[in-house]
Every structure is written in C-alpha cells, then in structure tokens.
Amino acid sequence: MNINDKSGTEKYVANANRYNTMQYNRCGKSGVLLPAIALGLWHNFGFVDNQHNAREILRTAFDLGITHFDLANNYGPPYGSAEENFGLLFKKDFKPYRDELFIATKAGFDMWPGPYGNLGSRKYLIASIDQSLKRMGLDYVDIFYHHRPDPDTPLEETMVALADIVRQGKALYVGISNYGPKETAEAATLLKELRVPFILHQARYSIFDRWVEGGLLDTLEDVNVGCIAFSPLAQGMLTNRYINGIPNDSRAAKNFTYLEREQVEDNLLKIKNLAALAEKRGQKLSQMAIAWLLNRPTITSVLIGASSSNQLRENVKALDNLDFTAEEIRVINENS
Numbered sequence: 001m002n003i004n005d006k007s008g009t010e011k012y013v014a015n016a017n018r019y020n021t022m023q024y025n026r027c028g029k030s031g032v033l034l035p036a037i038a039l040g041l042w043h044n045f046g047f048v049d050n051q052h053n054a055r056e057i058l059r060t061a062f063d064l065g066i067t068h069f070d071l072a073n074n075y076g077p078p079y080g081s082a083e084e085n086f087g088l089l090f091k092k093d094f095k096p097y098r099d100e101l102f103i104a105t106k107a108g109f110d111m112w113p114g115p116y117g118n119l120g121s122r123k124y125l126i127a128s129i130d131q132s133l134k135r136m137g138l139d140y141v142d143i144f145y146h147h148r149p150d151p152d153t154p155l156e157e158t159m160v161a162l163a164d165i166v167r168q169g170k171a172l173y174v175g176i177s178n179y180g181p182k183e184t185a186e187a188a189t190l191l192k193e194l195r196v197p198f199i200l201h202q203a204r205y206s207i208f209d210r211w212v213e214g215g216l217l218d219t220l221e222d223v224n225v226g227c228i229a230f231s232p233l234a235q236g237m238l239t240n241r242y243i244n245g246i247p248n249d250s251r252a253a254k255n256f257t258y259l260e261r262e263q264v265e266d267n268l269l270k271i272k273n274l275a276a277l278a279e280k281r282g283q284k285l286s287q288m289a290i291a292w293l294l295n296r297p298t299i300t301s302v303l304i305g306a307s308s309s310n311q312l313r314e315n316v317k318a319l320d321n322l323d324f325t326a327e328e329i330r331v332i333n334e335n336s
C-alpha cells in the first residue's frame with residue numbers, strides 16, 4: 001500500500017496481511033526461518049535498470065511475505081550498483097522494517113582491480129563487507145557468504161575471516177556458496193570449532209541442474225545446514241517466457257547476462273513438455289519448478305529472480321500446489 005505524507009511524498013506502508021500466506025522454513029537446525037521463496041537482486045537492480053520497476057519488485061516481495069533479499073558485492077551492472085540501489089530503496093521504504101528483514105550479501109568473485117579484490121583472502125573479505133555495508137547503508141547484514149571456493153587460499157584463512165566478520169558485528173550468520181561436498185564438510189568443521197553460526201549453503205539447483213544431488217545435499221543434511229537454491233527457474237528457461245520464441249526484453253536476448261539464446265533453443269522441447277505438465281496441474285511452469293524444489297530434502301528456500309512484480313506474484317502462487325504424483329515426477333525427470 002502507498003500513502004502520501006504531509007509533504008506529498010509517496011510513503012510505503014507494508015501490506016498488513018504479509019505474513020498470512022507465505023510459508024517459512026527452518027534453516028538447518030538453526031533458529032532462523034526463511035520464506036519458502038526469497039528474492040535475489042543479481043539482475044534488474046543495477047544502475048542499468050529501471051529504478052521504478054526495481055522499487056515495485058521489492059515492495060511487492062515484502063508485501064507477499066518475502067523477508068529475505070539476497071545481494072552480492074558485484075551485482076549490477078556495474079559492480080556494486082545493486083547494493084547501492086538497494087541501499088537507496090531500503091532508506092526510502094524499508095528502514096522501519098529492518099528487523100523483519102533477512103538481508104544477505106557475499107564476496108568471492110571479481111570485484112575490484114588488483115590482487116585483493118577477488119577470491120577468498122582475509123584481506124578481500126573484510127574490505128568487501130565494509131564496502132557492502134556502506135553501499136547499502138546498513139549497520140550489519142543478516143548473513144554474509146563466501147561466494148565461491150578459492151583453491152589457493154587456505155580454507156582456514158577464509159573461515160576465520162568470516163568468523164571475525166561475525167564477531168565484529170558486521171554479520172549475524174555466515175554461509176558459503178558454490179562449494180562442493182568435501183569443502184563444505186571441512187568449512188562446517190572449522191566454523192563449528194570457531195563457534196560461528198553457519199546456517200546456509202547457496203547452490204544452483206533446478207529441474208535442469210541437479211549437481212547438488214551428487215553429494216552436497218547429503219553433506220548439508222549431515223552438518224545441519226540448510227540449502228537455498230539459486231536460479232531455480234534456470235534463469236527463466238523454466239517459465240513460460242520462451243515458449244513462443246525469445247522476447248526482446250528477456251534475459252536470453254540481453255548480452256550482459258549468462259543465459260545464451262542457444263541454451264534456450266537447445267532446451268525448448270523439454271521446456272514445452274514441462275509447461276504442458278504444469279498446465280495439467282493447473283500451474284504455470286515457473287510455479288511447478290518452484291514447487292518441485294520445495295519438495296526436495298534440505299531445501300530451506302528457493303531464491304528466485306524477477307524482472308517485474310507480476311512475475312513475482314505469479315511465482316509465489318507456486319505455494320498453492322506443492323504436491324506431486326509419482327507419474328508427474330517421472331515426466332519431470334524425463335525432461336530434466
């Protein structure tokens with residue numbers, strides 16, 4: 001809901017019913033509950049994007065009970081701009097709701113030039129969280145992730161840096177992303193010794209991409225850490241977006257993204273089969289893809305992206321039908 005204050009400035013007032021329909025799941029064995037559907041700001045929130053649209057998406061998300069927003073130092077483009085824009089919108093709309101939000105950021109990929117702006121050194125992580133907090137205008141983030149494993153930095157250095165970030169009050173919890181099962185188990189052991197709350201692994205997981213089933217989910221179960229699945233719609237392929245071609249405003253049509261036209265074309269038959277199955281279930285393909293993930297063990301939350309508030313509204317309706325028959329699962333597996 002939007003109201004005008006005395007100065008005529010539009011003021012955001014969150015939907016009073018925002019907690020009525022969203023489902024909240026526990027992160028591993030921690031005290032933290034996350035919404036079954038969370039919003040990522042990888043795309044659509046940079047300086048290159050429409051700021052009004054970005055604001056609408058964030059407001060819609062919170063109104064739907066989405067309390068978890070996911071950022072990283074390098075989201076944009078340009079790098080840092082998603083955090084900066086989020087900071088502006090946070091100040092305008094969400095400041096009164098800070099304690100109702102669970103905000104994530106990360107460091108681990110290329111961010112600034114030279115040897116200290118990438119990977120997993122203590123030097124990089126500590127400088128990066130300081131920059132992120134400044135860009136977002138926050139005192140702390142709820143979770144800070146190491147974004148990807150660094151094969152050359154000792155794991156202990158990276159984990160101690162995460163622990164120190166928590167002890168400095170700059171993050172409440174820590175997570176890792178894109179780590180394989182063995183590195184995840186080692187990180188969990190170190191973080192347990194350091195008595196730091198390690199609650200989430202952020203991993204790519206969708207009907208089309210199941211690498212986590214090769215051991216990572218079992219490891220996470222063993223160490224009581226939750227999994228938040230990113231790119232659950234395979235960047236838009238697992239939606240009705242590409243059924244009739246590649247629209248000009250879609251991710252696959254843009255040239256600064258990681259989704260190639262060829263990928264869409266190669267998967268089109270499977271996409272059409274899955275969309276037909278979703279229709280039989282009374283769902284859109286995006287809704288079925290999200291519901292399928294929410295049925296997988298260890299999945300705490302499904303981390304979607306959206307280029308419009310309508311996409312977000314459509315996707316949240318996934319929660320209306322989370323059950324699958326054995327035959328539906330067979331068809332999904334056949335088209336994965």
Ligand SMILES: NC(=O)c1ccc[n+]([C@@H]2O[C@H](COP(=O)([O-])OP(=O)(O)OC[C@H]3O[C@@H](n4cnc5c(N)ncnc54)[C@H](OP(=O)(O)O)[C@@H]3O)[C@@H](O)[C@H]2O)c1
Pocket residue numbers: 039040041042043070071147177178202203230231232233234235236237239240241249250251252286303304305306307308310311312314315
């Ligand atoms: N840890 C990591 O390494 C890592 C890596 C990647 C992402 N992530 C996180 O995961 C988040 C989600 O990733 P993602 O954006 O790739 O997720 P995704 O949910 O697989 O893809 C989102 C895209 O799908 C399209 N879409 C969504 N709903 C739709 C609908 N109902 N109908 C039609 N099209 C729809 C939109 O693309 P259009 O632009 O075509 O409309 C949207 O931007 C990111 O924002 C980021 O926070 C983390």
